[in-house]
Amino acid sequence: MATSSPSTTLPTDAAARLACCRECPRRCGANRTAGQRGVCGASDQVEVGRIALHFWEEPPISGTDGSGTVFFGHCSLGCVYCQNGRLAAGEAGKPYAIDQLADGFLRLQGQGALNINMVTASHYGPQVREALRRARKRGLHLPVVWNTSGYETVEAVRANEGAVDVYLADFKYARAQTAHAFSAAADYPSVALAAIDAMVEAVGAPAFDSYHGQRRMVRGVLVRHLLLPGHEDESFEALRLLYGRFGDGVLYSLMNQYTPVISRRAAEGRGNAAEMLARYPELGRAADEGAYQRLLDFADSLGMDDYFWQEGQAADESFIPEFE
Template sequence: MRKLSGLYENCRLCPKACGTDRLHGQHGICGMPGGVVAASAVLHKGEEPPLIGEKGSGAVFFSGCTLGCPFCQNEQISIDSMGADITDNELAAVFLALEAEGASNINLVTATQFTPSVIAAVGEARAKGLQIPIMWNSSGYETNRTVKLLSETIDIWLPDIKTLDPMVSERLFGARDYPAAARASIKMMASQLEKRGGELIEDNVMKRGMIVRHLVMPGELDSSRAVLEWYAENLIDRAMLSLMVQYTPVNESGRQIAGPDYIMQDNEYNQLLEWLDEFGIEEGFLQSPEAASKEWIPDFSRLNPFPEKYSKPVWHWKFK
């Protein structure tokens, strides 16, 4: 426990390696101190089918972010840091509460900046009887060291691979090193999964496995083609692909959006279908064009950030 918490000092949990002493109150480039800040925990039905089971994925939404994409749908928490402090003991209790409500897994949404605390909280929850899988839902912007730290804790890996073009990553979210970091960390996640025995699905619910997400950006299809080709060459037999087209140019705060100002067009969607066929990608998940909707933009100031049909609140930062 002491060794893990020490990782907040001279912090290098993410590739930006800011070196901030978060252990003693400073805030890192992620915007967070050396202790968990979270916004919401819900039974969430908006994930891929093997992840939601009967009642939903037990999603815990953490505050702050190591990447900070300016077009993030969760900008209230990822950029504006909405949320409240929560101890490791309290976080473990949230995990257990989600399981008691029927969650199919514990879905750790953007938790890289709190890796030491998450490992400790999962360990405590396991000691108190937690049985469901733990899922790492991240941007893919990880260090190999952090992935190794998580290897005994995580059962399901759910990383994004946003782009493999350094020019695109620098322009859209100011991280030219994103492609190199994502390639390395995602390959390592796949290797860690194989060491644990590979994918395991029971009764159509994933217990162990890996799904790689790619959000297609309108106007950036060349970038998406490169991602699909890389996936086909490196991961097609090791992880499922989830191709997402839900990009919505909504910015409630009035902040200037660096991404495209329109949703995906029909001709772009049809091009994606052709590429999936070209690269032999037959299994996985593909959103329909209708997924690009303001309905999916959460509001973390509400007890239930999502539409009622998709989500049931279990914990909220305002009512902890």
């Protein structure tokens, strides 16, 4: 894979965005074109952990043929319980040149993917948009899904206009104190709501087509909320905020797949996992099935009667992809 800096192959305006980085709400100002790494851990060199079909997204994203998923290295949010913690921490992933990234998109299309699904790509926004532009010139025609933590600036969302068709956005926290404790981002609730506003403005109401006999989402916003163990009341608050603000103008996905990988990372002595687990022991277990059912019942009581939900055992490390 390529190791030379890609900034010299980016359009001037795109390279300038990385020279004093403001790509995420942390606005760290790192000169990533000079090799500095931002708070996210990334330089201007794109790092990717996996490019492959992925079958475990919501039905209109994965269908039966799979979503063409690109898992990017590093992360601007850095949740302490992240199920993809190795990749987010830069412990996995390989460098990709922009043309190699475009090759990957086209390869996924050739494999029958329903879409191209960018997982945690926000800190590589200029490079990804350039790779998409090159891939489109070579025949890429699939819708693009931006799979994000929700911790995005409005400016970054607007920069994606014309490149992104579907936003698959998390809304992780309703409370600043939880966001600060688990992601060092007390501003997360307000930032994420403003970002989702911008996403709705950019791509509009959910729209679907039929692709190889599968119902496929081609426009719109799908907001995910993950039930965290011990935080049932905050999940109620999150749903109340979301439905009060967006109503039926977005789709919703209520998830019960929290996987306590922080316990393994703590046992392995990785990062500050042991310290965080000691401080927040609830993160060492899966969410309670009863709590999840109460969350679904609460969603119904709000009038949110058309949403995606999970059944069976979703909290399992076997669902976590292997990264390069």
